[in-house]
Amino acid sequence: MSALRMHGPWAVLGIVGALCLAVLATQRGEPVNALWIVVAAISIYLVAYRYYSLYIAEHAMRLDPRRSTPAVRLNNGLDFVPTDRYVLFGHHFAAIAGAGPLVGPVLAAQMGYLPGTLWIIFGVVLAGAVQDFMILFVSMRRDGRSIGELIRSELGPIPGVIALFGTFMIMIIILAVMAMIVVKALTHSPWGTFTVAATIPIAMLMGVYSRYIRPGRIGEVSVIGFILLLLAIVYGQDVAASPTWAPFFDYTGTQLVWALVGYGFVASVLPVWLLLAPRDYLSTFLKIGTIAALALSIFILAPQLHLPAVTKFVDGSGPVWSGGLFPFLFITIACGAVSGFHSLISSGTTPKMIDNETNARFIGYGGMLMESFVAIMALVSAAVLDPGVYFVMNSPAAVIGTTPESASAAVTAMGFAITPETISQVASDVGEASIISRAGGAPTLAVGMAQIISSVFGDRSMMAFWYHFAILFEALFILTAIDAGTRAGRFMLQDLIGLVAPSFRTTSSWVPSIIATALCVTAWGTLLHQGVSDPLGGINTLWPLFGISNQMLAAVALTLATVVLFKMKRQRYAWITILPASWLVLCTLTAGLQKIFSTDVKVGFVAAARQFSDRIASGDTSGPLSAAQMQQIVQNNYINTALTIVFVVVVVSIVGFGINSCIKALRNPDWTAREAADSTIATPAPGE
Amino acid sequence: MSVLTGKSRKVLKGRLSDIGRCLCDGARLMVGMPNYDTYVAHVRATHPDRPVMTYEEFFRDRQNAKFGGGGKGGFVCC
Numbered sequence: 001m002s003a004l005r006m007h008g009p010w011a012v013l014g015i016v017g018a019l020c021l022a023v024l025a026t027q028r029g030e031p032v033n034a035l036w037i038v039v040a041a042i043s044i045y046l047v048a049y050r051y052y053s054l055y056i057a058e059h060a061m062r063l064d065p066r067r068s069t070p071a072v073r074l075n076n077g078l079d080f081v082p083t084d085r086y087v088l089f090g091h092h093f094a095a096i097a098g099a100g101p102l103v104g105p106v107l108a109a110q111m112g113y114l115p116g117t118l119w120i121i122f123g124v125v126l127a128g129a130v131q132d133f134m135i136l137f138v139s140m141r142r143d144g145r146s147i148g149e150l151i152r153s154e155l156g157p158i159p160g161v162i163a164l165f166g167t168f169m170i171m172i173i174i175l176a177v178m179a180m181i182v183v184k185a186l187t188h189s190p191w192g193t194f195t196v197a198a199t200i201p202i203a204m205l206m207g208v209y210s211r212y213i214r215p216g217r218i219g220e221v222s223v224i225g226f227i228l229l230l231l232a233i234v235y236g237q238d239v240a241a242s243p244t245w246a247p248f249f250d251y252t253g254t255q256l257v258w259a260l261v262g263y264g265f266v267a268s269v270l271p272v273w274l275l276l277a278p279r280d281y282l283s284t285f286l287k288i289g290t291i292a293a294l295a296l297s298i299f300i301l302a303p304q305l306h307l308p309a310v311t312k313f314v315d316g317s318g319p320v321w322s323g324g325l326f327p328f329l330f331i332t333i334a335c336g337a338v339s340g341f342h343s344l345i346s347s348g349t350t351p352k353m354i355d356n357e358t359n360a361r362f363i364g365y366g367g368m369l370m371e372s373f374v375a376i377m378a379l380v381s382a383a384v385l386d387p388g389v390y391f392v393m394n395s396p397a398a399v400i401g402t403t404p405e406s407a408s409a410a411v412t413a414m415g416f417a418i419t420p421e422t423i424s425q426v427a428s429d430v431g432e433a434s435i436i437s438r439a440g441g442a443p444t445l446a447v448g449m450a451q452i453i454s455s456v457f458g459d460r461s462m463m464a465f466w467y468h469f470a471i472l473f474e475a476l477f478i479l480t481a482i483d484a485g486t487r488a489g490r491f492m493l494q495d496l497i498g499l500v501a502p503s504f505r506t507t508s509s510w511v512p513s514i515i516a517t518a519l520c521v522t523a524w525g526t527l528l529h530q531g532v533s534d535p536l537g538g539i540n541t542l543w544p545l546f547g548i549s550n551q552m553l554a555a556v557a558l559t560l561a562t563v564v565l566f567k568m569k570r571q572r573y574a575w576i577t578i579l580p581a582s583w584l585v586l587c588t589l590t591a592g593l594q595k596i597f598s599t600d601v602k603v604g605f606v607a608a609a610r611q612f613s614d615r616i617a618s619g620d621t622s623g624p625l626s627a628a629q630m631q632q633i634v635q636n637n638y639i640n641t642a643l644t645i646v647f648v649v650v651v652v653s654i655v656g657f658g659i660n661s662c663i664k665a666l667r668n669p670d671w672t673a674r675e676a677a678d679s680t681i682a683t684p685a686p687g688e
Numbered sequence: 689m690s691v692l693t694g695k696s697r698k699v700l701k702g703r704l705s706d707i708g709r710c711l712c713d714g715a716r717l718m719v720g721m722p723n724y725d726t727y728v729a730h731v732r733a734t735h736p737d738r739p740v741m742t743y744e745e746f747f748r749d750r751q752n753a754k755f756g757g758g759g760k761g762g763f764v765c766c
Contacts, residue, residue: 272751
């Protein structure tokens with residue numbers, strides 16, 4: 001009886017989730033309500049949290065409420081502080097959720113909403129949340145050490161260096177991809193460019209205010225900044241309409257690339273209090289607020305999904321990105337299902353602040369479920385759009401042309417009827433000259449969000465405001481990421497070069513700092529330029545590269561977790577990490593090898609390079625591209641091939657080292673994991 | 689509020705102020721700022737010999753720790 005009372009409600013919840021998925025999977029032809037997806041996701045998350053994460057916590061990890069955490073043992077009131085679990089959850093969530101979970105699902109919507117929904121839900125439960133939770137656990141048991149240090153101490157120094165190098169490369173690709181999203185959103189958009197540019201003086205004003213005028217008043221200065229931001233959005237419309245001012249904010253993609261590269265360099269050498277920290281306040285609070293507003297709006301509005309459950313593009317012929325459902329869907333949606341980058345956050349500040357071991361479950365596993373929910377909302381926002389609008393916004397100009405007429409004809413031919421008038425209408429609704437080929441996820445999400453939020457708060461005339469609000473919200477935290485990422489990349493690079501030339505490590509000396517910053521900016525700037533000038537729209541080449549690298553980092557993190565379980569003599573439970581690790585290795589290696597060897601020019605980098613070099617050799621300039629541009633494309637494709645090879649080598653070698661460590665641990669009769677000393681505290685800590 | 693007795697009103701008020709404090713602490717920690725009072729209490733209790741940073745010093749120290757030197761902080765996720 002008590003078992004029924006205990007498990008009964010959860011069983012009901014599980015059945016609700018399964019029924020919702022069944023409705024989604026069987027409904028064909030007519031629009032489905034978005035709440036089916038939302039309810040399915042929430043029920044499955046809750047059941048997985050209640051049972052699977054508890055199983056991991058009790059059996060694989062054996063979390064001990066009486067064992068002292070680093071925060072308790074090393075408490076210094078600064079970075080090691082026992083923190084309330086709800087407060088820490090907020091911190092952790094704000095640290096892991098960025099642009100990734102908002103963009104990936106929007107791009108994946110080209111195959112319909114169903115494949116993406118299923119991967120987000122089951123991916124997070126079995127892979128993403130497991131990774132975050134396991135790394136948090138491993139780091140928490142080792143004084144909150146970083147993933148690089150953990151790999152070095154558990155797998156050995158060589159895998160440590162390989163992982164550090166791999167992380168640096170991933171960082172570069174993330175920065176390039178994020179910057180490209182901003183460029184795609186701001187190209188020839190004076191309104192958007194004005195508001196985003198305005199964040200720089202606004203942030204500086206906030207920086208001076210919180211440094212000299214009223215030091216440390218975060219709430220106050222954030223409110224001031226927020227009001228100024230809203231004014232920037234409102235007056236951005238007038239700037240865009242003004243024939244005198246608009247040209248100052250109207251740029252081509254290439255011009256924006258140079259602006260961002262310059263910005264990245266300058267911003268990352270400025271003192272943090274002036275620009276980075278104050279803008280981080282704005283971007284963090286705006287991010288949390290907008291996500292909450294979006295969730296609320298979806299619940300109130302309960303919108304219909306207009307995108308089909310499955311489109312014909314599951315065969316890999318889609319215009320947004322190329323490649324079949326397996327493996328490329330699982331690469332396209334990284335964040336939201338499983339994101340390797342989280343292993344850096346889970347081994348960063350969070351493990352140093354957990355007040356009680358058992359709270360790692362709520363923060364690690366629960367935090368990732370929350371991010372996954374953000375991904376679900378992004379997918380819903382894309383799926384409420386008219387599919388015609390979706391494909392007009394996301395197909396490259398090489399496929400659909402640049403006028404409403406050509407785009408309408410091309411997208412209607414794809415099977416998603418749309419008139420040129422509708423295209424122009426949507427553009428004028430959101431206050432833009434054109435919405436054609438604004439790939440990259442952010443603009444699509446902004447139109448979807450503007451539609452949803454403006455239907456709940458205000459009327460259609462507010463759509464343009466909400467569109468630019470959404471663009472600003474994404475651009476804001478992407479710019480923060482570029483700035484902070486360039487800084488972090490510079491330190492990583494100094495660390496790596498320091499392996500050969502130790503004097504390079506002194507981070508306070510400005511010559512190595514400037515050189516490392518310049519190298520870092522050049523690296524992502526080159527990739528960004530390549531993406532923006534790519535005739536097939538950049539996303540097609542860079543996003544898979546980002547997905548592959550991010551998932552490979554996840555495979556590396558899960559390999560580390562597996563090794564630790566073996567060393568703890570808990571290999572019985574190692575399937576928990578081996579299962580997702582194997583899936584990720586399978587997906588990323590398949591995708592990586594296809595990217596290198598596929599003979600389909602839309603998928604394979606080498607095939608594309610060959611095609612263009614053949615055209616140059618035969619003097620064929622029939623297309624819109626000059627010989628020099630084609631030469632550039634050839635070179636870009638070889639760079640991408642090299643990067644893919646690097647990632648494949650990184651993941652294969654780390655997995656190899658991992659298997660080796662597991663075998664050694666298995667042969668050794670003793671516990672070999674290197675945990676920090678166990679100093680069990682007498683009284684159970686609060687929080688349980 | 690009239691349906692509440694004096695005692696339960698007090699409990700409710702306490703709860704609300706707890707939630708308020710939790711939200712405020714949460715928002716501040718999201719941007720890398722831990723609770724200052726906790727820090728002061730910690731230093732006073734365990735290191736009475738050490739100087740306690742003023743709030744302004746504490747603010748700068750934490751701001752630098754989140755984004756500044758060492759290369760430890762400053763990671764922004766995708």
